[in-house]
Amino acid sequence: MPDETTPVDPTLDEELALANEPTEINPDVDIAPEEVGPTVAEGERILEVDNVTLRFGGVVALNEVSFHINQGEILGLIGPNGAGKTTCFNVMTGVYQPTSGDVRFLGEPLGQRKRFQITKLGIARTFQNIRLFANMTALENVLVGADAHHSTGVGSAMFRLPKHRREEAEGRARAMELLEFMGLTAKADELARNLPYGDQRRLEIARALATSPKLLCLDEPAAGFNPAEKAKLMELIRAVRDQGYTVLLIEHDMRLVMGVTDRIVVLEFGRKIAEGTPAEVRENPAVIAAYLGVEEEDAS
Known part of the structure; x- marks a missing residue:
């Protein structure tokens, strides 16, 4: 028997009990977004990142990145550490101005807009480190x-x-x-x-x-969660989407991303290397190489 000072890893049952203890979401509560500004039909593009490059001196943080987000979908933005995921978030939400390229939301360019103006347009975000x-x-x-x-x-x-x-x-x-x-x-x-x-x-x-918001951006929302809590987070993200929100998810936990997203964009060293459904991305040799550190020709 371990003594009182010996750390004991919790079993999955204990993790589930712990996860169920604090809160249970109530997905039947109506939290549908208020109709503020122009509306977008289901499946139409709500945000476009067009050939965005961001340089910090001689460092290229984003290199001609392009992708779009459709109304009503959950899009995952993934990549190894340092791939440029949060930097891309920061460009979209007005923290950084791109060196070149454009970000358009509901057809409106976001360049030179202040962060509070972008929030009023309909983009909201959370942070990797909680900022309550x-x-x-x-x-x-x-x-x-x-x-x-x-x-x-x-x-x-x-x-x-x-x-x-x-x-x-x-x-x-x-x-x-x-x-x-x-x-x-x-x-x-x-x-x-x-x-x-x-x-x-x-x-x-x-x-x-x-x-x-018309677009909810979640930056590493599962950071610090155990497996049971991550499963409950997936339930929450789906419930939010079902209420009429569009979700952009940055997350390094591949199981969570594969389980909750409709499409995935993959970054590596600031450039886009893949885009597609979870099944397509999972089998993509460039993605396997990026995550496993193997040569692409050997990853298939």
Whole structure:
């Protein structure tokens, strides 16, 4: 028998029990995105990355990368460490301006737009390292996202004008719906820093959804998860898509990506090396070579 100081690896049953303990999502709760701005028909292109290159001095972080995302799909963006996945995310969401090439969302070029403007257009993202407001409650964190489309200003808030009170009530109702969808209703008044790690991940997704995005970008959402938690994350991502959202997923866990995406784009050293369905990508010699470090002619 191990003594009290000996670490014991949990069994799968223990992992499942642990994963089921914090929260269960409620996919029947209606969190469909609000109709803000132009609409896109199912299957039509919602975002296009066209020949994008990004240089940092002499380093080419992205090299003529092109791909598109269709309305209503889950697209995976994968690649080995340092492939340029998060850099591509950052170009799409206004953190970096491309050296050349274009990113278009709903037909509108995103170049030179500020991050808050891109959020208002309908792109929301989470981060590989959780970026919640640690000393705010779960509800307050989601309300920050809901505020993205409010039109009242400081004066209206100071004097508690009717329009401000209406938007505030609508935002709170929306935030509570998202918390219920995530299974976090009972933790609405808890500080974000006191939530279990998995709940913090779900809370960050809820905050992103509160902006009513047409495209939800998830950057390594399974980081730090055990296998059972990853399975529940797959369920969550599918449930979000089923509510009418389009999802772009960056993830290094191949089993998760293969199990949840409709199509996959693969980057290596800043360039696109493959694109297709999970089955097509799984058998692609260039992808096998990138992940296993073998010569392409020997990988088939």
